[in-house]
Amino acid sequence: MPITNKNNTDYHQLRALLRTLQNTTMQKPSIPQGTRDFSPAEVRKRQYILGTLRTIFELYGFQPLETPSMEYLTTLTGKYGEEGDRLIFKILNNGLHEKNEAGKAKLNEEWNTLLSKPYSTPAVTERALRYDLTIPFARYVVMHQNDLAFPFRRYQMQPVWRADRPQKGRYREFWQCDADVVGSVSLINEAELLCIYQGAFQQLLLPVCIKINSRKLLAALSELCGMPEKMMDITIALDKLDKIGWVGVANELKERGIAEEGIWQIERVINVTGNNEEKLAAYTDIMQHSPSGIAGINEISKTLAYYQSLASAEWQGQIMVDISLARGLNYYTGVIVEVVCTHPKVKMGSIGGGGRYDDLTGLFGLKGLSGVGVSFGIDRIYDVIEELNLFPEQLATGSVAMLVNFGGDNELYALQLLRQLRTAGIAAELFPDSVKFDKQMKYANKRGFAYVLLPGDEEREKGLISMKNYATGEQKMVSIDDCVTQLK
Amino acid sequence: MPITNKNNTDYHQLRALLRTLQNTTMQKPSIPQGTRDFSPAEVRKRQYILGTLRTIFELYGFQPLETPSMEYLTTLTGKYGEEGDRLIFKILNNGLHEKNEAGKAKLNEEWNTLLSKPYSTPAVTERALRYDLTIPFARYVVMHQNDLAFPFRRYQMQPVWRADRPQKGRYREFWQCDADVVGSVSLINEAELLCIYQGAFQQLLLPVCIKINSRKLLAALSELCGMPEKMMDITIALDKLDKIGWVGVANELKERGIAEEGIWQIERVINVTGNNEEKLAAYTDIMQHSPSGIAGINEISKTLAYYQSLASAEWQGQIMVDISLARGLNYYTGVIVEVVCTHPKVKMGSIGGGGRYDDLTGLFGLKGLSGVGVSFGIDRIYDVIEELNLFPEQLATGSVAMLVNFGGDNELYALQLLRQLRTAGIAAELFPDSVKFDKQMKYANKRGFAYVLLPGDEEREKGLISMKNYATGEQKMVSIDDCVTQLK
Numbered sequence: 014m015p016i017t018n019k020n021n022t023d024y025h026q027l028r029a030l031l032r033t034l035q036n037t038t039m040q041k042p043s044i045p046q047g048t049r050d051f052s053p054a055e056v057r058k059r060q061y062i063l064g065t066l067r068t069i070f071e072l073y074g075f076q077p078l079e080t081p082s083m084e085y086l087t088t089l090t091g092k093y094g095e096e097g098d099r100l101i102f103k104i105l106n107n108g109l110h111e112k113n114e115a116g117k118a119k120l121n122e123e124w125n126t127l128l129s130k131p132y133s134t135p136a137v138t139e140r141a142l143r144y145d146l147t148i149p150f151a152r153y154v155v156m157h158q159n160d161l162a163f164p165f166r167r168y169q170m171q172p173v174w175r176a177d178r179p180q181k182g183r184y185r186e187f188w189q190c191d192a193d194v195v196g197s198v199s200l201i202n203e204a205e206l207l208c209i210y211q212g213a214f215q216q217l218l219l220p221v222c223i224k225i226n227s228r229k230l231l232a233a234l235s236e237l238c239g240m241p242e243k244m245m246d247i248t249i250a251l252d253k254l255d256k257i258g259w260v261g262v263a264n265e266l267k268e269r270g271i272a273e274e275g276i277w278q279i280e281r282v283i284n285v286t287g288n289n290e291e292k293l294a295a296y297t298d299i300m301q302h303s304p305s306g307i308a309g310i311n312e313i314s315k316t317l318a319y320y321q322s323l324a325s326a327e328w329q330g331q332i333m334v335d336i337s338l339a340r341g342l343n344y345y346t347g348v349i350v351e352v353v354c355t356h357p358k359v360k361m362g363s364i365g366g367g368g369r370y371d372d373l374t375g376l377f378g379l380k381g382l383s384g385v386g387v388s389f390g391i392d393r394i395y396d397v398i399e400e401l402n403l404f405p406e407q408l409a410t411g412s413v414a415m416l417v418n419f420g421g422d423n424e425l426y427a428l429q430l431l432r433q434l435r436t437a438g439i440a441a442e443l444f445p446d447s448v449k450f451d452k453q454m455k456y457a458n459k460r461g462f463a464y465v466l467l468p469g470d471e472e473r474e475k476g477l478i479s480m481k482n483y484a485t486g487e488q489k490m491v492s493i494d495d496c497v498t499q500l501k
Numbered sequence: 502m503p504i505t506n507k508n509n510t511d512y513h514q515l516r517a518l519l520r521t522l523q524n525t526t527m528q529k530p531s532i533p534q535g536t537r538d539f540s541p542a543e544v545r546k547r548q549y550i551l552g553t554l555r556t557i558f559e560l561y562g563f564q565p566l567e568t569p570s571m572e573y574l575t576t577l578t579g580k581y582g583e584e585g586d587r588l589i590f591k592i593l594n595n596g597l598h599e600k601n602e603a604g605k606a607k608l609n610e611e612w613n614t615l616l617s618k619p620y621s622t623p624a625v626t627e628r629a630l631r632y633d634l635t636i637p638f639a640r641y642v643v644m645h646q647n648d649l650a651f652p653f654r655r656y657q658m659q660p661v662w663r664a665d666r667p668q669k670g671r672y673r674e675f676w677q678c679d680a681d682v683v684g685s686v687s688l689i690n691e692a693e694l695l696c697i698y699q700g701a702f703q704q705l706l707l708p709v710c711i712k713i714n715s716r717k718l719l720a721a722l723s724e725l726c727g728m729p730e731k732m733m734d735i736t737i738a739l740d741k742l743d744k745i746g747w748v749g750v751a752n753e754l755k756e757r758g759i760a761e762e763g764i765w766q767i768e769r770v771i772n773v774t775g776n777n778e779e780k781l782a783a784y785t786d787i788m789q790h791s792p793s794g795i796a797g798i799n800e801i802s803k804t805l806a807y808y809q810s811l812a813s814a815e816w817q818g819q820i821m822v823d824i825s826l827a828r829g830l831n832y833y834t835g836v837i838v839e840v841v842c843t844h845p846k847v848k849m850g851s852i853g854g855g856g857r858y859d860d861l862t863g864l865f866g867l868k869g870l871s872g873v874g875v876s877f878g879i880d881r882i883y884d885v886i887e888e889l890n891l892f893p894e895q896l897a898t899g900s901v902a903m904l905v906n907f908g909g910d911n912e913l914y915a916l917q918l919l920r921q922l923r924t925a926g927i928a929a930e931l932f933p934d935s936v937k938f939d940k941q942m943k944y945a946n947k948r949g950f951a952y953v954l955l956p957g958d959e960e961r962e963k964g965l966i967s968m969k970n971y972a973t974g975e976q977k978m979v980s981i982d983d984c985v986t987q988l989k
Contacts, residue, residue, distance in 0.1 A: 201931065446686065
């Protein structure tokens with residue numbers, strides 16, 4: 014029936030009805046861009062990584078800390094640069110519509126501010142989602158400075174949120190994993206963190222190289238050029254050595270105003286080859302007149318010596334002094350490290366990094382507390398382990414075996430068997446409904462159990478159980494005890 | 502110098518300076534109301550609870566799921582009632598100040614809506630923080646219905662956020678822990694969930710009573726009164742039996758319009774005593790003409806029979822049929838359960854609960870999927886275990902032993918010993934700085950290690966180690982092997 018304007022009432026009624034229908038039409042559910050659901054297999058694999066790290070941290074006397082997902086905006090803003098401020102997720106204050114006249118006037122005022130720049134709006138939004146784990150850690154240490162035993166060693170594994178444009182490998186909700194020591198200047202801490210890296214990647218079966226440098230050596234390079242004020246320029250240029258080679262770096266140094274003589278000095282240092290001892294000896298020779306150079310070399314040597322005493326000898330990986338290692342963040346002041354996976358199949362940047370910083374807690378009024386920390390790139394580590402197929406197989410399925418449900422007395426027999434398996438610590442399940450065999454096997458197929466157990470009439474009467482090995486297809490009838498032993 | 506209006510320029514400059522000073526004055530850091538930092542000991546205790554539950558869930562073939570902290574507002578609104586909508590934390594969209602003219606006009610329009618009611622504002626806010634684990638689970642199942650193997654058993658342990666007024670035991674960020682099965686109507690699922698409760702609380706050493714009822718019995722009570730439409734009224738009144746006694750409930754039933762004869766019928770049912778078999782037999786007698794009564798009794802009997810075959814016989818706790826158990830949520834349709842701690846010292850409501858619901862995923866367009874689930878009240882369970890002092894002792898400190906740092910060669914000796922301890926799996930730490938003995942012992946005191954190890958000159962020369970037992974004060978010099986054995 015065509016709709017005309019002739020009968021206006023009908024027309025409007027119909028329009029209203031259509032609108033209602035549209036509103037109640039089921040939306041196809043989805044999740045926000047840059048966020049992820051983690052399927053059972055993915056959660057188990059992540060737990061495997063986090064559990065491995067947790068065990069190592071605890072073994073090294075690091076203590077777990079968890080901070081709230083929300084912090085006051087005032088705690089976060091101004092800590093991550095202008096770009097960072099822009100990417101903080103802010104939470105709308107609740108009950109805005111319940112405010113009185115004066116409250117709404119204030120809200121409207123702030124709303125106008127908000128449309129011109131993204132902060133200073135406590136009436137509209139005073140809380141935000143955690144942007145990293147470092148600032149909340151500093152905030153925690155300052156708040157609890159009188160209760161904490163220093164040096165305070167903490168690890169923290171929690172999600173953080175950034176309103177970055179999502180792309181492959183970059184998410185708006187992702188996990189960070191940090192281990193830090195604050196309140197100690199001893200290089201034993203640096204050595205312990207190297208051991209933690211070594212132990213963690215050894216257990217995760219990942220071949221890695223840990224690069225080590227000191228910010229003081231980068232300072233020494235600028236002194237060597239006679240341009241100590243150019244340290245950041247030199248650092249930024251050197252950071253690209255891997256990507257653009259020495260010729261590219263030399264050009265960039267020139268563009269950044271380093272004189273020929275200075276560039277030649279840097280080239281001399283970069284060209285030093287050999288093992289760590291040989292490199293450090295050559296640097297000592299070149300930098301003998303630079304106090305920061307000597308300090309940096311001593312830092313690295315001492316860290317490596319401590320590491321030798323502390324580390325397991327069996328490790329296949331490598332620690333490599335690399336004077337071109339820069340690490341972006343400005344707040345590092347001493348030893349810096351970075352971890353790269355050395356497997357030839359893996360094309361991935363660093364999977365971890367860290368270093369020593371001074372005065373992080375100074376941001377919140379507690380001065381003079383030195384710290385050193387490392388972080389693990391959980392998402393990247395996950396991708397590398399997946400690529401190299403190094404996750405333990407069992408993580409994919411969970412349960413080892415499924416019992417087919419043949420109903421009636423067989424169902425009760427199956428339940429008793431299930432109890433025995435679980436008492437022995439074997440993860441197993443019974444198909445809960447006694448539906449057609451095919452339907453049950455379809456489920457088993459999808460889940461991918463190692464074994465399917467068949468408690469039918471014959472098995473029940475004999476007090477035995479048939480086991481079907483899913484990989485080989487082999488099926489045999491065994492005693493309950495044998496079944497338990499085999500599944501264990 | 503008093504400030505006058507005489508020299509206007511100076512005055513304004515001074516005001517500006519003061520404002521700058523105020524802005525840069527260090528704020529005392531704090532965290533938002535209703536959120537918590539978890540100290541190392543607290544994280545370990547929570548991990549102990551979550552780890553225990555995780556192990557049980559996996560043993561029963563339940564699979565882990567994790568969903569994003571943020572969901573689209575459209576996924577969440579309208580699912581938790583009007584009060585729930587009010588308490589959802591909404592996230593401000595990013596880059597509002599970067600919008601063009603048209604964008605800002607739209608924003609201003611929505612802003613005005615936002616000040617009159619708290620939703621329908623996708624330009625200002627389109628994402629919100631997870632409010633519970635049930636709706637994200639339903640959303641996940643619908644999105645992945647073609648990949649999932651049904652019945653799908655999942656557990657999920659994640660924080661949720663609610664803008665509730667904070668008070669003792671009520672937080673704005675808190676953890677939920679749910680286990681559900683969807684896609685199976687078998688009562689074996691109900692029995693498995695009872696076993697999970699039983700196993701979890703047995704491992705956590707908590708004495709509990711699990712109350713069981715069926716929504717169908719509550720329907721039968723209303724039929725018994727001849728007022729099937731009054732089921733919710735009867736449920737609400739009965740739910741208060743613990744608090745206000747039968748006289749109070751009878752009064753409320755009267756106020757809610759139940760006739761004398763009906764109240765008498767209900768009293769007759771409530772007064773039934775005895776063990777579960779006796780109660781169910783008496784109910785069968787009373788409700789023989791009510792189809793939903795008979796269905797409810799069968800549901801409970803069959804669940805208990807399955808449970809008997811499946812459960813460990815050693816458990817000290819109790820499962821009790823309780824016809825007054827109601828559970829607030831409307832969506833339950835079959836068996837319902839609730840867990841209470843029975844230790845006489847504990848005054849706490851339920852520490853867990855759940856039941857069967859039909860058609861949860863219908864909200865997102867997938868009809869006819871029955872489900873049953875239970876949840877664990879993590880914060881309450883934590884409080885009860887703490888009150889009864891049932892957390893394992895080691896959780897408080899982490900490391901078992903601290904090595905005192907006597908510097909120089911002794912430091913290297915200590916590092917080698919530390920390596921041996923850790924290789925043997927013993928969590929230990931060396932004080933990283935060779936500062937005064939008193940300062941090191943002050944740290945050890947605060948941390949509360951079981952042992953302090955003293956690798957001094959004599960110990961190093963003899964290749965031995967002195968162990969000081971912190972509880973007894975006893976100190977002795979032993980071989981490294983003995984030390985490792987004793988700490989293990």
